[in-house]
Every structure is written in structure tokens, then in C-alpha cells.
Amino acid sequence: YQVAREVAQRLAQLGWMTITGAGQGIMQAGLEGAGPEMSFGVNIKLPHEQAANPIIANDPKLVKMKYFFTRKVMLIKESDAFVVMPGGFGTLDEAFELLTLIQTGKAQPAPVVLLDAQGGTYWNEWERFINQEVISRGYVSPPDKSIYLITNSVDAAIDEIVRFYRNFHSLRFVGNRLVVRINYPISDDELKHINEEYADICRSGLIERCEASPQEVADNDYVSLSRLCFQFNQISHGRLRTFIDVLNQLPSATSKDMVVSSQDGGSHRMPGENGDGEPNLGEDQLLQN
Numbered sequence: 001y002q003v004a005r006e007v008a009q010r011l012a013q014l015g016w017m018t019i020t021g022a023g024q025g026i027m028q029a030g031l032e033g034a035g036p037e038m039s040f041g042v043n044i045k046l047p048h049e050q051a052a053n054p055i056i057a058n059d060p061k062l063v064k065m066k067y068f069f070t071r072k073v074m075l076i077k078e079s080d081a082f083v084v085m086p087g088g089f090g091t092l093d094e095a096f097e098l099l100t101l102i103q104t105g106k107a108q109p110a111p112v113v114l115l116d117a118q119g120g121t122y123w124n125e126w127e128r129f130i131n132q133e134v135i136s137r138g139y140v141s142p143p144d145k146s147i148y149l150i151t152n153s154v155d156a157a158i159d160e161i162v163r164f165y166r167n168f169h170s171l172r173f174v175g176n177r178l179v180v181r182i183n184y185p186i187s188d189d190e191l192k193h194i195n196e197e198y199a200d201i202c203r204s205g206l207i208e209r210c211e212a213s214p215q216e217v218a219d220n221d222y223v224s225l226s227r228l229c230f231q232f233n234q235i236s237h238g239r240l241r242t243f244i245d246v247l248n249q250l251p252s253a254t255s256k257d258m259v260v261s262s263q264d265g266g267s268h269r270m271p272g273e274n275g276d277g278e279p280n281l282g283e284d285q286l287l288q289n
Contacts, residue, residue, distance in 0.1 A: 003116075003117045004033065005029040005033035007083055010158055017038045017040060021071070023050050036055060042063055042071050081164065082110060084112070102147050109237070111160050111161045112147060113157045115152070116151075168183075170222065172221070178229065182225065186252050191208075198246075201240060202233065207228055209228060212225075
């Protein structure tokens with residue numbers, strides 16, 4: 001409970017909002033940490049009535065769903081990062097669906113943190129099962145483990161979320177090309193290195209710089225950002241996740257003061273903000289706990 005409360009509180013200090021299932025326990029801890037102004041709740045109607053927790057019960061940002069699948073759609077669609085704490089069947093259901101959607105490209109890449117308290121073994125034991133019974137049988141490819149991070153550290157969880165958007169901004173398909181929007185232009189040497197390391201995710205051709213497409217211009221879709229374009233094979237989503245990690249670690253991005261620890265008291269630029277820290281038009285940044 002305290003871990004969930006702390007991670008939501010610290011992320012709220014960085015401008016992130018929190019959305020949970022609005023129930024008791026960990027769901028309440030996330031909203032308690034974020035505070036009412038930074039909280040959303042998506043409750044579920046059950047045969048035994050599940051009352052919303054007191055943090056969100058009378059808040060206009062609380063909605064109720066009849067079906068679990070529509071609730072999961074709302075939780076995933078409206079979020080740019082995910083923190084999953086130990087839980088029961090419902091927690092595992094949501095975690096597996098989230099991982100499946102990212103693994104198959106049906107959801108945008110996003111940081112997924114499987115977080116436990118210090119000394120907890122829940123997610124390590126879960127991964128042991130994944131390794132021994134799932135990956136070993138060929139049901140999941142080893143690179144797909146890059147989609148998530150297991151940690152017992154709130155600091156590591158926050159760093160994983162904030163660092164994901166250091167340079168990477170967003171992506172979309174335009175025709176048969178994947179367009180990856182980044183906050184900083186990359187150098188020729190960096191582009192060469194990326195092509196050497198990630199030629200395998202291209203169906204054909206190279207990863208190239210590109211301008212905003214006519215479709216993006218018509219949609220006013222972050223046209224001022226730098227872009228990389230390539231013909232993604234639409235299979236290697238685990239490798240695409242590490243590709244984003246590499247973009248975030250490039251010298252052209254890490255030399256900037258974009259990301260600092262929340263404990264440093266510095267300012268943070270979130271996805272959807274421009275170089276002056278002013279918000280661009282785009283979806284709000286929401287966190288699912």
C-alpha cells in the first residue's frame with residue numbers, strides 16, 4: 001500500500017495523473033498518493049456492489065463500467081505508463097492483456113513497471129514461471145521480456161517511466177511506414193549506429209530521417225518534432241521497445257537536461273510539452289496503478 005501511494009505521489013509531483021479501478025486497497029493507495037486533483041477512477045459494477053474508495057467517490061472524474069473489458073479499454077487507452085502491483089486474478093488479467101496488446105502492436109509502446117515492495121517475490125516468481133513454462137516452450141519470444149521492468153524500487157519505477165519519454169515522443173503508421181517522433185534530432189553517426197543495430201526490425205530499406213507527412217500535417221500531429229521512418233516488420237515489438245530505449249540513450253538526447261530525479265527538485269518536461277515546457281495539443285498523461 002505504501003509503495004503504491006509513494007510512486008503515485010512522486011509521479012504527481014512530476015505532473016503525471018493517476019487512473020485506477022477506483023476500488024479499495026492498492027487502487028485507493030494510488031489515488032491517495034496522487035491526490036484528488038490528479039486522480040481518475042474507473043469503477044466496475046459487480047453483483048456484490050464495489051463502492052468507490054473515499055478519495056474518488058464523489059469526484060466527477062469517477063466513471064462506472066458494466067463490463068470488465070470496457071473498463072480495461074479505458075484504463076489502457078487513456079494511459080501513457082503503467083505500474084502494476086501484486087494482486088489476484090483481476091490484476092493478472094489486466095497485466096497479461098496489457099502485455100499482449102503491446103507485444104502484438106495493438107497498443108502503443110509504453111513503460112510497464114511490475115512493482116513490488118522491498119523483499120517481495122511476487123513478480124520474480126511470476127517471471128520464473130514465464131521463463132520456465134512459457135518462454136522455454138516457445139510461446140513467447142525472449143525479446144518480448146523487454147516490454148516490462150520488474151523492480152522493488154520506487155526510484156527505479158519512476159526513472160523507467162520518465163526516461164521513456166526523454167527523447168521518444170510518439171509513433172504512428174503512415175501508409176506502410178512507421179513514423180517515430182523524437183524530441184531531438186539525431187546525428188549521422190547515431191543514425192548509422194541505429195541502422196546497424198536494428199536492421200532486423202525493418203521489412204526492407206533503412207531507418208531514415210523524414211519530414212512530417214501530409215497526413216500528419218492535416219491532423220496537426222506534432223509536425224514540429226524530428227522524425228525517423230522505416231518499414232517496420234510489425235512482428236518485433238520487443239525489439240521495438242529496446243529501439244526506443246536506444247533513442248532515449250543517444251548522446252543527442254542524454255546531453256540535454258530534460259530528465260532529472262524528482263528528489264532533485266528540478267523541473268520535468270513530460271510528453272506533450274514543447275521545449276519551453278508549454279503544453280502541446282495532445283492527450284493527457286495518465287498513469288495506471
